[in-house]
Amino acid sequence: MPIDALDPGLFAGYTPLPGAYDEMFGDDGAPRPELRRIAQLLAASGAGEFTRAQQLAELALLNQGVTFSVYADRRGAEKIFPFCLIPRPLSAADWAHLERGLAQRVHALGLFLDDIYGDQRILEEKRIPRDLVLGAGHYLPRLRGVRRLSSSTPSGVSYVLENRLITKRVLPQVLDQARVQRVDHYPARLAETLRSVSPVASGGTNAVVLTPGPYNSAYFEHSFLARTMGLELVQAADLFVDQDQVFVRTTRGPRRVHVIYRRTDEAFLDPEVFRPDSMLGVRGLIRAYAAGNVALANAPGNGVADDKAVYPFVPEMIRFYLGEDPVLEQVPTYVCLRDEDRRYVVDHLGELVVKAVDEAGGYGMLMGPESTAEQRAEFRARIEAAPRRYIAQPRIELSAAPTWDAAARVAAPRRLDLRPYVLTSREGPWVLPGGLTRVALRPGSYVVNSSQGGGSKDTWVLKGTA
Numbered sequence: 001m002p003i004d005a006l007d008p009g010l011f012a013g014y015t016p017l018p019g020a021y022d023e024m025f026g027d028d029g030a031p032r033p034e035l036r037r038i039a040q041l042l043a044a045s046g047a048g049e050f051t052r053a054q055q056l057a058e059l060a061l062l063n064q065g066v067t068f069s070v071y072a073d074r075r076g077a078e079k080i081f082p083f084c085l086i087p088r089p090l091s092a093a094d095w096a097h098l099e100r101g102l103a104q105r106v107h108a109l110g111l112f113l114d115d116i117y118g119d120q121r122i123l124e125e126k127r128i129p130r131d132l133v134l135g136a137g138h139y140l141p142r143l144r145g146v147r148r149l150s151s152s153t154p155s156g157v158s159y160v161l162e163n164r165l166i167t168k169r170v171l172p173q174v175l176d177q178a179r180v181q182r183v184d185h186y187p188a189r190l191a192e193t194l195r196s197v198s199p200v201a202s203g204g205t206n207a208v209v210l211t212p213g214p215y216n217s218a219y220f221e222h223s224f225l226a227r228t229m230g231l232e233l234v235q236a237a238d239l240f241v242d243q244d245q246v247f248v249r250t251t252r253g254p255r256r257v258h259v260i261y262r263r264t265d266e267a268f269l270d271p272e273v274f275r276p277d278s279m280l281g282v283r284g285l286i287r288a289y290a291a292g293n294v295a296l297a298n299a300p301g302n303g304v305a306d307d308k309a310v311y312p313f314v315p316e317m318i319r320f321y322l323g324e325d326p327v328l329e330q331v332p333t334y335v336c337l338r339d340e341d342r343r344y345v346v347d348h349l350g351e352l353v354v355k356a357v358d359e360a361g362g363y364g365m366l367m368g369p370e371s372t373a374e375q376r377a378e379f380r381a382r383i384e385a386a387p388r389r390y391i392a393q394p395r396i397e398l399s400a401a402p403t404w405d406a407a408a409r410v411a412a413p414r415r416l417d418l419r420p421y422v423l424t425s426r427e428g429p430w431v432l433p434g435g436l437t438r439v440a441l442r443p444g445s446y447v448v449n450s451s452q453g454g455g456s457k458d459t460w461v462l463k464g465t466a
Contacts (some may be wrong), residue, residue, distance in 0.1 A: 011042070014411050019414070021400070042087075059161070071292075083455060085167070104324065111301055138306070146290045155221055158220060188228045188229070189423055189432075193297075198259050206248075209231050209233050211223070211263050213235050227334070241288050244291040248410075259295045260294060267287060313333060333392070334391060349366065349376040352392040354396060357389055400415050403457070434461050437457040
């Protein structure tokens, strides 16, 4: 069934992006067989009807205050998180494969963190360069031997949940008929995961969400998660440590805290251990954590597993700790700390994407194929001066999917990626069936970060056949 056969509707005249894998339509112009039902349901809306639906979705986001801050924006204004109402569907089979691979990677990364803060077997056996790991900015040698909790959970899950809520309101019949897996149980699963790592019996656990405050760019998410989990949202001034135990100040007096879901940057977490000038931290918190009297998620020191220079070694971690081959492939990566890799990178800057290992949100990055000679010279100097700070990868052709172009009032192909969410409790990893699909809203762009002009979509993981 070619695209035009869906007319009158949303996808009439849609043409996939040349050279990119279109996730909804094949090269022959027909919807992919496993997604045909989704395409038919969505195509029932004409351009005018869908324009009104998209406007309603954006108004709902505005009224609900679904915003984020961009520190680089000199105006300092809160921005509505851009949202495309055309969902990104994933078949049950594709998701099952992805879910297995994600659980495998998170399991291996958890064992890696246990190891490098313990016996360091993987370093002793030289499966990963010792200097690379121990020289990572987020590796905290003072926490070696201290029990830790699961790897870090990336931000943005509140947008996943809000996107689904908006879709339910604007496209309720389409969502229902498409048989999409739910995501609204994430807060309950997160609360359950937090309680599972409590140092006391779960029935008596008091868990809180620690935020740096309303001026943080992700404060909307902090308050959203606290509210939906039924937990108290606290700032540093609300907590104190006494005899290596953490307490929260209440109108009825101090109350013991057993689990803290921390959203305060590590450097500001405890002025006794990290930055002594921090006004956002709780003095003595690491002492209480080391004593086993409070669980911290995300645990201090886990950022070493997020280091982009450590990323290339995840397949080796899987083989070393699990004795398995990786389920998921990953992007070939050049680590500039290694002489051979660095020489290749500086000689091929025009072909590569260079990333600073300690930056996020699209900052500290050189998109080589689109760069100027001046930009390449600048990055060459940066790499030579501090090679540990940089990695490089070939520019990968991202997949694309139909995305609403409000100006043209048509569905047009745009590149996208997926940020998954995995919770790790004592029982092991659990993968949220979906995630944050980030989409490059500008024609031809590869940059999906919201801070760089990208947006998001609701991710529909389809249920298997009954």
